[in-house]
Amino acid sequence: EADIYQTPRYLVIGTGKKITLECSQTMGHDKMYWYQQDPGMELHLIHYSYGVNSTEKGDLSSESTVSRIRTEHFPLTLESARPSHTSQYLCASTDRQGALGNTIYFGEGSWLTVV
Amino acid sequence: AQKITQTQPGMFVQEKEAVTLDCTYDTSDPSYGLFWYKQPSSGEMIFLIYQGSYDQQNATEGRYSLNFQKARKSANLVISASQLGDSAMYFCAMRERSNYQLIWGAGTKLIIKP
Numbered sequence: 740e741a742d743i744y745q746t747p748r749y750l751v752i753g754t755g756k757k758i759t760l761e762c763s764q765t766m767g768h769d770k771m772y773w774y775q776q777d778p779g780m781e782l783h784l785i786h787y788s789y790g791v792n793s794t795e796k797g798d799l800s801s802e803s804t805v806s807r808i809r810t811e812h813f814p815l816t817l818e819s820a821r822p823s824h825t826s827q828y829l830c831a832s833t834d835r836q837g838a839l840g841n842t843i844y845f846g847e848g849s850w851l852t853v854v
Numbered sequence: 855a856q857k858i859t860q861t862q863p864g865m866f867v868q869e870k871e872a873v874t875l876d877c878t879y880d881t882s883d884p885s886y887g888l889f890w891y892k893q894p895s896s897g898e899m900i901f902l903i904y905q906g907s908y909d910q911q912n913a914t915e916g917r918y919s920l921n922f923q924k925a926r927k928s929a930n931l932v933i934s935a936s937q938l939g940d941s942a943m944y945f946c947a948m949r950e951r952s953n954y955q956l957i958w959g960a961g962t963k964l965i966i967k968p
Binding site: 838844845850 | 891951960
């Protein structure tokens, strides 16, 4: 069982609010990811990190920001939420070094609705 | 160009039948790995099976097996004796040695009928 946790699981907030989605893993993984996914659709990588103080933007342009101050923690922040941000956000992690087959582990996801 | 293609947006299968979910990929890297994940309606992503490009045998994990045809660049997931709990989205993904990022397919929605 994966030791990667996301909070909150479900959130409804108003337009213009600031929101931080939390993600923590206890596996000591260097690489962490944030994906955005609409229901029944493909995953879009929005941010990733190779380790502490390393953050990169993914393939999908996003108005969110991330930080990686500690290995185990990779929070995602929306400074001013809009209805277009309504989606599921999935956090994931994997070992940076090692075999191609290193499994990427996912959290349970955070469902965000902006009204 | 799409690196991972899942041509079946949705499938209906009778319970207890076997089902094959298609996945084709495109890469020039000789070293790569292929993954299948299951996503139930609750949203979490569950790792199912992995196949490395140099693996001699097709991967198997319980009721899941991967039909790996390297020359055709296909990595189809086979689920034997399907169960109602297999109803979910299924995603194929690839990781290349030259680029450690996972590249995802668009997914196939599988519905098992009782």
